[in-house]
Amino acid sequence: MNLTEHYNELYKTSSETISKGKYSIDSEIKNESDSRFGITLLIRPNEEIKTNIQSFMQELKEAEPEQYFYPDSDIHITVMSIISCSEQFTLNQISPNDYIQLICKSMVDVDKITIQLKGVTASPSALMIQGFPTDETLNNLRNKxxxxxxxxxxxxSIDSRYTISTAHSTIMRFQEKLHNPxxxxQIADKFxxxxxxxxxxxxxxxxxxxxYQRKSNTKVLGEFCLR
Incomplete structure (x- = not known):
């Protein structure tokens, strides 16, 4: 997949949808009884990246303060959704150590992953930072x-919802009607x-x-350091 073309097309269609007021509101964000849980392998950007993202988020917050913004602790890039979030899944259904051992096996040839976060794209219900792996290491790991x-x-349930191929990071979701789409x-265009x-x-x-990868609801099962 050509990531640049994919992000461009996504932004073009979604920004037009949002501008026309036809965006989607995520009604589950405020649902305290939301019990959709899953297992994810993810990457967290470093502090410098998150600081740079804050300048963008600050402008968004000033324009749309009632929306849902990811705190620094929750910002991530999904490597693989191993078990998609659902109300039917609970942690006691699996043995985390089995998953850790298999991931270690899959990562045996992974030496270095570098990601550039550049530009903004959108969906009809969210804004995302565009991520670009600098080589094929991340794609190769996903395939392994x-x-x-x-x-x-x-x-x-890998690829059951969609086949992941991007390296974006969602930073804002629409949980209320937008004041000024x-x-x-306009702010997204600026960035x-x-x-x-x-x-x-x-x-x-x-x-x-x-x-939503909220820190308060997240349990780290394993960490895999790169050389």
Whole structure:
């Protein structure tokens, strides 16, 4: 997949949808009884990247203060959704150590992952920072994970919702009616090609998480350090 073309098309269609007021509101964000949980392998950007993202988020907050903004602790890039969030899944259904061992096997040839976060894209219900891996290491790891989990007896739902191929990070979701959709897109346009920075991934985390990756609901099951 050409990530630039994918992000561009996503932004074009979604920004037009938002500007016309046809965006989607996520009604589950405020639902305190939301019990959708799953297992995710993820990457967390470094502090410098998160500081750079804050300048963008601050402008968004001033324009749309009632929306849901990801705190620094929750900002992430999904490597693989191993078990998609659902009300049917609970942690006691699996043995985390089995998953840790399989991921270690999948990562045996992974030496270095570098990701550049540059520009902004959107969906009809959210704004995201665009991520660009600098080589094929992340894609190769994802393919190895797919293969190894497929050949195992472990519970998994990899690619059941969609086949992950991007490296974006969601930073804002719509939980209320927007005050000024056109203003929101104007701010997004301003940061459309903004360079938030490049970082070398120090580690990956395997987590038990809710739909929004809230820190308060997240349990780290394993951490995998890169050389």
């Amino acid at each position: 994970l797919r293969e190894d989990f497929k050949n195992s007896d472990l519970q998994q 056109a203003k929101l897109i 459309r090609d903004y360079d938030f920075g490049e970082f070398n991934v120090k580690s990956l985390e395997l987590v038990y998480n809710d739909w």
